């Protein structure tokens with residue numbers, strides 16, 4: 001028989017859930033939390049409300065309540081890797097670093113080595129190593145590599161922690177995976193990290209060309225989601241911009257901005273080796289952070305520039321030691337400015353200008369670097 005009471009109760013729950021979820025996606029967690037709680041009061045086994053309440057507590061920074069709910073969820077559904085990933089992040093906030101590493105590791109195994117959970121584990125290694133020192137995480141890095149030797153993420157972690165001195169560049173498959181995963185949120189994340197190199201690059205070019213609306217033929221190396229081309233197009237609307245990137249997902253974001261004449265999915269070294277084009281400007285913003293040795297790329301860029309062509313790129317400064325380049329725990333390279341100046345000179349760039357600046361934030365800290373503008377003679 002039709003039960004009117006049950007019908008209305010079901011309707012009320014669905015309506016509350018819809019409203020709570022709306023608040024959740026708008027980051028209004030304090031408004032979403034009481035609604036999820038009301039649903040659970042009426043229906044204590046409502047799985048969706050329980051999951052979302054746990055996530056809302058987490059996003060709102062209430063790690064105590066989030067922890068107890070995620071532990072509850074883990075009991076209900078012990079095979080879901082996401083509960084372990086959340087638990088790992090909560091343990092990290094609570095400074096229980098060993099537990100944080102174990103949970104991140106369990107998430108990788110439960111997900112049968114999925115890329116997202118491997119990336120989360122690699123970030124846990126980096127963040128915890130910064131606080132507790134490298135030795136605290138090396139056993140786990142070794143275990144990760146031993147269990148997933150074919151994973152580019154495990155390989156990159158191994159190199160970062162065990163042989164940084166022998167690393168000349170980042171593992172290309174690792175770079176591709178990281179950016180494929182981050183692509184949909186890349187612009188938003190970079191905005192939060194106060195990344196303003198694209199507008200800086202565009203302003204430096206505007207000054208160099210004395211704000212004349214030139215029709216420039218530009219190559220954007222590691223173009224990512226197209227932030228540089230977007231900024232340059234505002235100043236040089238008639239310019240023709242080519243973009244190359246290894247990440248298909250980043251290229252999809254770039255394509256949507258409709259500022260490129262042509263986009264290529266390729267390793268930028270291979271692109272430069274096979275291209276027969278010559279450019280007025282070559283841009284590489286926040287890309288050399290994935291290359292240690294820059295000898296080859298600077299040589300190739302020089303070959304693809306017209307006379308008086310401009311090479312403009314950013315690098316993070318090596319403030320750790322006196323080496324030409326250095327692989328940091330974040331699996332990103334930093335460079336010695338004198339090494340770069342010498343390379344530019346050796347490759348026919350005589351007029352070189354360096355703008356020192358904070359490039360972005362990393363783990364709350366300023367990343368000091370520079371924007372080089374070098375003119376090919």
Ligand SMILES: C[S@@+](CC[C@H](N)C(=O)[O-])C[C@H]1O[C@@H](n2cnc3c(N)ncnc32)[C@H](O)[C@@H]1O
Nearest residue numbers: 179222223224227245246247250267268285286
């Ligand atoms: C931090 S993002 C910067 C994107 C863009 N230049 C900007 O300033 O917004 C770095 C980009 O370089 C790309 N990249 C790194 N190494 C590359 C390589 N060897 N070949 C092609 N693309 C590469 C990555 O896929 C990623 O999209």
